[in-house]
């Protein structure tokens with residue numbers, strides 16, 4: 249009897265341990281891929297307690313838009329997952345909640361962005377009197393004020409006391425498209441993230457101008473993804489780390505990057521870091537050889553670094569350029585470290601006036617996400633939201 253009880257207790261202990269060890273984990277490839285795959289019951293392989301299914305095609309589905317699913321989530325610190333069925337969703341998605349929020353797309357190829365089957369599409373351009381924020385396909389910010397770009401060297405003055413938004417927002421296998429016009433005209437954002445931390449994996453962002461906006465206190469980690477644009481298509485005030493990503497040039501305008509630095513009471517690393525990525529013409533019929541600039545200073549304290557990145561022949565022989573009228577000064581950081589490819593013209597870089605080649609000591613200051621992502625108070629190492637398994 250006692251022995252039977254002991255064995256049963258032992259069994260219970262191990263099953264509990266097993267269920268604990270094997271709790272569904274977004275960072276676990278098998279768990280995530282299992283949920284993203286196709287099956288009769290779309291939630292098979294998902295964490296049923298915390299996952300909402302969105303399907304634009306099935307008329308019976310409770311949620312037909314991504315925004316309706318996002319809006320159903322409580323503003324608390326609990327984790328939620330939204331699984332999105334293959335299809336085109338014509339809508340803007342705004343995420344204001346604080347808790348971990350993961351948007352994942354159905355796919356049979358979860359490790360290849362080019363096979364994504366979910367497109368979230370909007371078409372908007374900034375019009376006079378209306379901030380760029382209103383154009384974005386996806387916005388992650390605690391409220392509208394936090395997401396405003398504003399103008400002038402310091403942009404919109406976000407009111408003091410504005411709370412931080414999502415501490416861990418992520419997308420996997422989704423494309424965000426702003427297809428207002430097939431050329432750059434005015435700001436047309438696909439992503440806007442401010443006062444929030446966001447990880448974007450196997451994700452596509454497509455527009456022509458100001459495609460990816462990383463606003464104030466925004467931290468964006470983009471990996472194994474694709475960003476396509478023409479003019480200043482990575483811009484902002486916050487911090488972006490873009491790794492192993494395809495950067496597709498749809499033409500040349502302004503620069504690939506344009507950032508505004510901020511004077512803080514603490515040291516900051518606000519800026520954009522493009523690392524181990526591939527910069528290339530969108531297709532071979534474009535006539536952009538030697539014409540695209542790596543970036544230009546949106547304000548004098550712009551910080552933009554391309555490191556270990558392949559540059560195709562579209563890139564200007566002298567790399568970065570100045571703004572017109574001139575803003576480049578000795579506070580501006582427009583730099584490269586170990587870039588390569590036909591767009592890395594050694595003699596061009598030697599005569600460049602607005603492009604600096606970093607020494608290994610200089611690069612070491614910025615050489616990992618831990619060194620650049622900060623908490624709102626300036627403390628470095630705000631990386632708990634990064635999926636390191638990718």
Ligand SMILES: *[C@@H]1O[C@H](CO)[C@@H](O)[C@H](O)[C@H]1NC(C)=O
Pocket residue numbers: 323344345346390411
């Ligand atoms: C969410 O909750 C936080 C903390 O209570 C609060 O500061 C914030 O304004 C809330 N956001 C929304 C959109 O209600």
Ligand SMILES: *[C@@H]1O[C@H](CO)[C@@H](O)[C@H](O)[C@H]1NC(C)=O
Pocket residue numbers: 335336367369425
């Ligand atoms: C879905 O959107 C993509 C990207 O805009 C487009 O190429 C495709 O034709 C659309 N598919 C349908 C079924 O509308």
Ligand SMILES: *[C@@H]1O[C@H](CO)[C@@H](O)[C@H](O)[C@H]1NC(C)=O
Pocket residue numbers: 315340341342381382387392
């Ligand atoms: C998202 O936010 C923008 C800017 O506030 C607003 O124009 C838009 O209507 C919002 N969309 C949704 C679906 O909440």
Ligand SMILES: *[C@@H]1O[C@H](CO)[C@@H](O)[C@H](O)[C@H]1NC(C)=O
Pocket residue numbers: 391393405406407
């Ligand atoms: C947004 O900012 C403006 C200008 O600072 C301010 O008047 C307004 O009260 C703010 N709105 C919210 C909801 O904080």
Ligand SMILES: *[C@@H]1O[C@H](CO)[C@@H](O)[C@H](O)[C@H]1NC(C)=O
Pocket residue numbers: 430497498499530531533534
């Ligand atoms: C090449 O890319 C440009 C910019 O996106 C596009 O307008 C054009 O249609 C593309 N051409 C081909 C042949 O795909």
Ligand SMILES: *[C@@H]1O[C@H](CO)[C@@H](O)[C@H](O)[C@H]1NC(C)=O
Pocket residue numbers: 401402509510511547548549579
């Ligand atoms: C920050 O401080 C520097 C040095 O004082 C100054 O040149 C620059 O204009 C300031 N930038 C902003 C955005 O206030």
Ligand SMILES: *[C@@H]1O[C@H](CO)[C@@H](O)[C@H](O)[C@H]1NC(C)=O
Pocket residue numbers: 533534535
């Ligand atoms: C590219 O340039 C070539 C040679 O100048 C020209 O024949 C061709 O039409 C141009 N293509 C485009 C898309 O402008």
Ligand SMILES: *[C@@H]1O[C@H](CO)[C@@H](O)[C@H](O)[C@H]1NC(C)=O
Pocket residue numbers: 577578
């Ligand atoms: C930056 O440039 C200003 C003049 O434009 C000069 O006075 C200052 O010494 C320079 N600072 C450094 C660190 O080179």
Ligand SMILES: *[C@@H]1O[C@H](CO)[C@@H](O)[C@H](O)[C@H]1NC(C)=O
Pocket residue numbers: 538565566593594595596597599
């Ligand atoms: C490399 O840059 C130099 C200096 O700007 C320029 O003269 C040369 O034509 C460039 N070479 C190529 C292949 O673009």
